Amino acid sequence: MAMRPGENPSNGGSGPVDAIQKDSSRPQPSLTELRTLMQARRAEAIQAWRSHLRPDTLLSTLRRIADETLRSLLKIHPLPAGACAAAVGGYGRGELYPGSDLDILILLECAPDAAARERIEALVAALWDIGLEPGLSVRTLEQCRHEAAADITVQTSLLEARWLAGGRTLFRRFREQMQRDLDPRDFYLAKRTEMQQRHARHQDTPYALEPNCKEAPGGLRDLQVLLWLARAAGLGTTWRAVARTDLLTSAEFRALRRAEQAFKRLRIELHLLAGRREDRVLFDLQPRLARVYGFVDQPHRRAGELLMQRYYWAARVVCQVNRLLMLALEEHLFPRTQDKAAALDDDFCVRRGRLALVREDAFERKPSLLLKVFLVTQQHPELQGMAAGTLRAMWHARLRIDRAFRDDPVNRQLFLQILRQPRGIVHALRDMTMWNILPRYLPPFRRIVGQMQHDLFHAYTVDQHILMVVRNLRRFTMPEHAQEYPLASQLIADLDDHWLLYIAALFHDIAKGRGGDHSQLGAAEVRRFARHHALPRESVELLDFLVREHLTLSQVAQKRDLSDPRVIHEFAARVGSRRRLAALYLLTVADIRGTSPKVWNSWKGKLLEDLYHRTLAALGGEQPDTRTILALRKDAAAAEIRRMGLRDESRDAFWSQLDVAYFLRHDANEIAWHTRHLYHCFQGPDPVVRARVLGQSEALQVLAYAPDRPDLFMDICTYFDRHGLSIQDARIHTTRQGWALDSFIVLLPEHDRDYRSHASLIEHELRASLTDRPAARRDAPAPHPGSRRSRAFPIMPSVTLQPDELGGNWRLSVTAADRVGLLHDLARVFARHDVSLKMAKIMTLGDRVEDVFVLDGSGLEHPRGQIQFERQVLEALGTACDTPPLLSSTTPTTALP
Numbered sequence: 001m002a003m004r005p006g007e008n009p010s011n012g013g014s015g016p017v018d019a020i021q022k023d024s025s026r027p028q029p030s031l032t033e034l035r036t037l038m039q040a041r042r043a044e045a046i047q048a049w050r051s052h053l054r055p056d057t058l059l060s061t062l063r064r065i066a067d068e069t070l071r072s073l074l075k076i077h078p079l080p081a082g083a084c085a086a087a088v089g090g091y092g093r094g095e096l097y098p099g100s101d102l103d104i105l106i107l108l109e110c111a112p113d114a115a116a117r118e119r120i121e122a123l124v125a126a127l128w129d130i131g132l133e134p135g136l137s138v139r140t141l142e143q144c145r146h147e148a149a150a151d152i153t154v155q156t157s158l159l160e161a162r163w164l165a166g167g168r169t170l171f172r173r174f175r176e177q178m179q180r181d182l183d184p185r186d187f188y189l190a191k192r193t194e195m196q197q198r199h200a201r202h203q204d205t206p207y208a209l210e211p212n213c214k215e216a217p218g219g220l221r222d223l224q225v226l227l228w229l230a231r232a233a234g235l236g237t238t239w240r241a242v243a244r245t246d247l248l249t250s251a252e253f254r255a256l257r258r259a260e261q262a263f264k265r266l267r268i269e270l271h272l273l274a275g276r277r278e279d280r281v282l283f284d285l286q287p288r289l290a291r292v293y294g295f296v297d298q299p300h301r302r303a304g305e306l307l308m309q310r311y312y313w314a315a316r317v318v319c320q321v322n323r324l325l326m327l328a329l330e331e332h333l334f335p336r337t338q339d340k341a342a343a344l345d346d347d348f349c350v351r352r353g354r355l356a357l358v359r360e361d362a363f364e365r366k367p368s369l370l371l372k373v374f375l376v377t378q379q380h381p382e383l384q385g386m387a388a389g390t391l392r393a394m395w396h397a398r399l400r401i402d403r404a405f406r407d408d409p410v411n412r413q414l415f416l417q418i419l420r421q422p423r424g425i426v427h428a429l430r431d432m433t434m435w436n437i438l439p440r441y442l443p444p445f446r447r448i449v450g451q452m453q454h455d456l457f458h459a460y461t462v463d464q465h466i467l468m469v470v471r472n473l474r475r476f477t478m479p480e481h482a483q484e485y486p487l488a489s490q491l492i493a494d495l496d497d498h499w500l501l502y503i504a505a506l507f508h509d510i511a512k513g514r515g516g517d518h519s520q521l522g523a524a525e526v527r528r529f530a531r532h533h534a535l536p537r538e539s540v541e542l543l544d545f546l547v548r549e550h551l552t553l554s555q556v557a558q559k560r561d562l563s564d565p566r567v568i569h570e571f572a573a574r575v576g577s578r579r580r581l582a583a584l585y586l587l588t589v590a591d592i593r594g595t596s597p598k599v600w601n602s603w604k605g606k607l608l609e610d611l612y613h614r615t616l617a618a619l620g621g622e623q624p625d626t627r628t629i630l631a632l633r634k635d636a637a638a639a640e641i642r643r644m645g646l647r648d649e650s651r652d653a654f655w656s657q658l659d660v661a662y663f664l665r666h667d668a669n670e671i672a673w674h675t676r677h678l679y680h681c682f683q684g685p686d687p688v689v690r691a692r693v694l695g696q697s698e699a700l701q702v703l704a705y706a707p708d709r710p711d712l713f714m715d716i717c718t719y720f721d722r723h724g725l726s727i728q729d730a731r732i733h734t735t736r737q738g739w740a741l742d743s744f745i746v747l748l749p750e751h752d753r754d755y756r757s758h759a760s761l762i763e764h765e766l767r768a769s770l771t772d773r774p775a776a777r778r779d780a781p782a783p784h785p786g787s788r789r790s791r792a793f794p795i796m797p798s799v800t801l802q803p804d805e806l807g808g809n810w811r812l813s814v815t816a817a818d819r820v821g822l823l824h825d826l827a828r829v830f831a832r833h834d835v836s837l838k839m840a841k842i843m844t845l846g847d848r849v850e851d852v853f854v855l856d857g858s859g860l861e862h863p864r865g866q867i868q869f870e871r872q873v874l875e876a877l878g879t880a881c882d883t884p885p886l887l888s889s890t891t892p893t894t895a896l897p
Contacts, residue, residue, distance in 0.1 A: 029072065035130040038069045046098065046272065055264035063096040066132065067164060070102070073130065074165050077123040080116035082109045084166030086174075089135070092160040097267055099277035101133035105161060107174055108140050141174055145181060152190040155182075156228055184232045188333050192326065195225050197867045200802060206315035207464040209308075209452060213266050214279040218315030220263045222322045223256070229329050247328045249392070252321060259317040266311070269293075281311065300515040305452045312450030312461060316434060320395065323434075327354075327388035348376055354387040355380070363397035367405055370397060370437055371414040378424035384798075386431075394435050401440035412533045415441065419502045426471045429506075433463065444510045444525050451513045460595075462512045468594035469505040469587075476586060487609055488589055491582045500539055503529070504546040504587055523548035545580055546587055553588045557607040562614065571611070572618035581619065585612045630660060636668035641675055654679040657735040666731065670701075670743065678705055684739070689767040691759040700725070700746045700755055702762060706770045708740040716742065719769050723762075724749040797877040799870050801860070810835075810860050812853040816877040825876040826853075833859045833869050 029037070045061045070085070079085060086092065089103035096102075106120060120138055127134045139147070148155035158178055163171045199217045202208065206218030214220045227237065236242045239260070243253040266289075270278050273288055281289070290303035297303050331352065341349040341356060347369055349356050355377055363369050373394065377383055386394075405411055418428050432438035439446035448462040460468060475481040477498070482489040492498050503526065511521030526547045530540040556562075556571050575581045589608060634655075641651050654675055663671065677690045687706035694701050704716055725746040733741045748758055797816040803809070814826070829835075835857035859865045 031126055031129050034069055034072055038065060041065045055261055055268055058268060059095040063094055066096055066102055071165050073126055077126050079166045080112060080119050082167055083107060084171045085164040086161040086171060087164050088161045089157045092162040097271050099271035101135045103135045106138045107170055110140060141177060152194055182232055185333050187232045188229055188329060191225055191229060193867055193871060197863055201863055205460060205464055206319060207312055207461040210280055210282050212280050213263055218318040222318050223260050226322060226325045233329060233333055247325055255317050256321045259314045262314050300513060308452050309450040324388050324391055351387055353384040355383050355390055356387040357390055357393060360393060363393050367400040368411050370394060370401060371411055374428040374432060375414060375418050378421040378428055381423060398436045398440060406441060416533055420499050425502060426474050429470060430467055448510055448512055462509050465594055466506060466509055469590045470502050472590035472593050473501050473505055488586055492586055495582055500542060501583060501586055504543055507547050508550040519548050519551060546583055549584060550587055550591060553584050554592060557611040562610055568614045568618050572615045575615060578619055581615055630663055633663055633668050637671035640668060640672040644676055650679045651675055657737055662733050674703060687767055687770040689763050691762045693755045693759060700759055702744045702746055704742045706740055708734050708738050719766050720746055797874055799873050801866055801870055810855045812855055814851050829872045829876050833857060
């Protein structure tokens with residue numbers, strides 16, 4: 001993130017503040033004096049920072065001030081006999097940010113007695129008194145070994161330990177033991193798992209609008225992971241040392257160092273602006289940061305947007321280098337004695353299961369291979385991606401994509417072929433973005449890379465939102481998502497040339513940030529693209545319509561009265577044909593669901609479906625129906641209620657408390673069921689709970705009617721959790737009298753099929769629970785321990801665990817070699833982690849299986865539980881020991897500038 005041209009951060013050095021003078025004749029300072037002196041020296045160091053802006057200098061100066069203050073404090077509150085104090089974590093690494101606390105390890109020969117505990121407690125209290133916020137742990141050598149073996153985070157922190165005071169011999173023994181216990185292969189596998197889980201917690205993207213500059217993909221932690229792994233592999237402890245190996249080119253080293261220094265400066269500025277430890281680039285800090293960096297507002301672009309676009313460009317530098325070095329380290333740590341390349345064609349071969357180049361200068365000799373490499377990867381699903389050498393050569397050759405390259409008919413056809421492939425389109429586009437191929441091939445796309453969106457619903461930058469929309473369109477074509485998108489799956493299956501939707505998605509927001517109507521500007525861009533790529537006139541017109549009108553269906557559905565026949569016919573006239581209507585519906589659903597996981601809900605989906613069906617009828621020539629869906633639904637419910645023997649007056653009295661949204665959210669059978677149980681008591685005073693069995697003991701539908709309050713939904717969910725009931729659907733409504741009318745579809749635990757007994761039990765217990773309002777709630781189960789070691793197969797196993805868009809379930813995807821008993825072994829892992837299986841899609845491709853599971857389980861709500869669950873799934877897949885398994889999440893992509 002080179003925030004200013006010409007900025008040249010130093011690699012560090014001595015700070016501007018003199019060290020505390022050691023004078024044995026001088027009396028020991030008091031805690032107040034120590035605090036005052038430390039604060040003055042920190043203020044001086046930060047003031048000097050403004051003049052030199054060298055991150056390493058400030059970080060080492062703050063670390064040195066903390067070291068010397070701590071050693072002075074230990075003269076007042078000494079350590080227990082034989083103990084030593086060590087800095088660990090970032091403090092041990094020699095870096096101390098303005099808002100960071102001090103990670104300190106008190107290492108003991110044996111368990112502390114009462115006197116030792118008293119000394120340590122006095123030291124901790126004194127640390128707080130003088131303003132040093134300690135993250136202190138007290139351990140024996142054996143305890144350190146045990147915790148390091150159980151937790152990769154602890155092991156990493158201890159590996160960076162630096163002596164501060166006390167017994168040097170004990171510290172030396174500790175360092176030697178930590179080094180002996182370190183297995184580079186196990187360490188690599190565990191850190192990769194940890195990194196991928198950390199990325200998943202940040203939605204697998206560096207392009208969040210408020211990114212965490214330390215923990216998010218492309219942040220400082222990704223660089224630290226590489227140094228930790230290089231150290232474990234014996235390749236060096238600094239970037240300069242790593243650069244002397246063959247893992248980094250000189251250009252990559254320079255780009256990496258620039259990005260590292262930029263991120264360090266950003267984190268320093270965040271701490272100083274917030275006045276505390278703050279690693280998130282929050283909206284309210286972005287304008288202030290922009291001023292610090294010297295950015296000013298421009299026409300159609302805020303200063304904060306310019307700042308953040310530089311941030312994203314730097315983040316993808318880190319993402320690129322991280323990916324390159326992770327592959328290189330894997331090859332270094334897991335060498336194969338027989339690594340023969342299998343030729344695919346004259347230009348590409350397969351090495352270690354990855355796509356490699358036959359000649360290192362292939363991209364320079366044949367620039368069209370810069371697109372063909374993605375097409376070949378799509379056409380060979382058995383590949384595990386591209387080799388590090390391929391990625392490196394592609395990055396160095398990216399400048400070959402110029403106007404002549406874009407005008408070449410061969411390259412234009414290659415690009416269209418990528419979009420027409422039956423699989424791998426999303427991965428291809430993400431990788432093309434990461435390595436700066438797509439932004440160079442589509443110059444308009446380059447302008448929105450890292451472009452912020454200042455609204456209340458987008459969670460990603462423009463380019464990443466576009467890729468999310470393409471991903472959603474692809475999901476409509478996949479059988480495992482048909483239940484989630486039933487209408488969309490049906491429509492896209494019947495739509496000719498549905499791959500045109502991917503082009504529409506690429507261009508629908510491509511003109512954002514220019515000023516003016518981005519839909520109209522984007523339509524002009526997509527027309528130009530379609531003509532240049534020799535698409536038929538009908539396709540050009542469809543693409544123009546989709547980009548120009550991509551907001552229309554959503555606006556009509558959510559802002560117009562769909563019961564008005566004139567609204568439907570005006571919209572039908574604007575659409576013009578069934579094909580356009582289907583394509584616009586698909587693009588709209590994908591677009592909304594690509595804005596943020598929190599934006600989409602079933603109510604919006606219902607509105608869009610209603611508009612689609614009514615417009616389809618209007619396009620078919622049907623006359624406007626004077627009775628709306630609402631009236632039809634009420635009529636059907638009323639007829640069913642009369643069969644129950646209920647008077648119309650009683651029904652109408654209850655219905656008068658309900659608004660239109662209620663009747664649109666529930667079908668006639670549900671409305672009749674609710675009315676039957678609530679017509680005589682809808683004015684209270686006591687809660688009502690009813691439950692019924694659906695289908696052939698397939699599920700339970702639960703009705704909860706009670707005075708509304710903020711924590712009502714949470715209390716109901718707590719009850720279901722306590723009884724092992726899995727919520728499949730929830731519909732929340734509030735009557736005009738302020739009562740909550742909530743409806744749930746729940747499943748019993750897999751081992752329990754007695755739905756009728758549970759229906760009666762729920763009616764009694766949940767009603768009592770809503771009346772008594774118990775405060776106690778069940779805690780999440782403790783995560784199960786698991787091995788860090790994973791073994792490999794000739795077909796490298798991979799596991800992806802991600803939350804779904806609605807946030808209620810988890811989607812587990814596994815790829816491995818097929819064998820007898822595989823599903824049985826996976827099911828045992830699910831049971832061990834208290835995970836409920838909701839859906840499974842089993843696909844066997846010869847000796848390869850690609851299975852998708854939809855899971856539910858409270859143990860997966862915790863990051864550590866997720867890591868352990870994935871590790872045990874890998875073990876169940878039956879890995880070998882000479883090649884690492886692959887834990888993957890759909891990693892959002894970035895590109896080196």
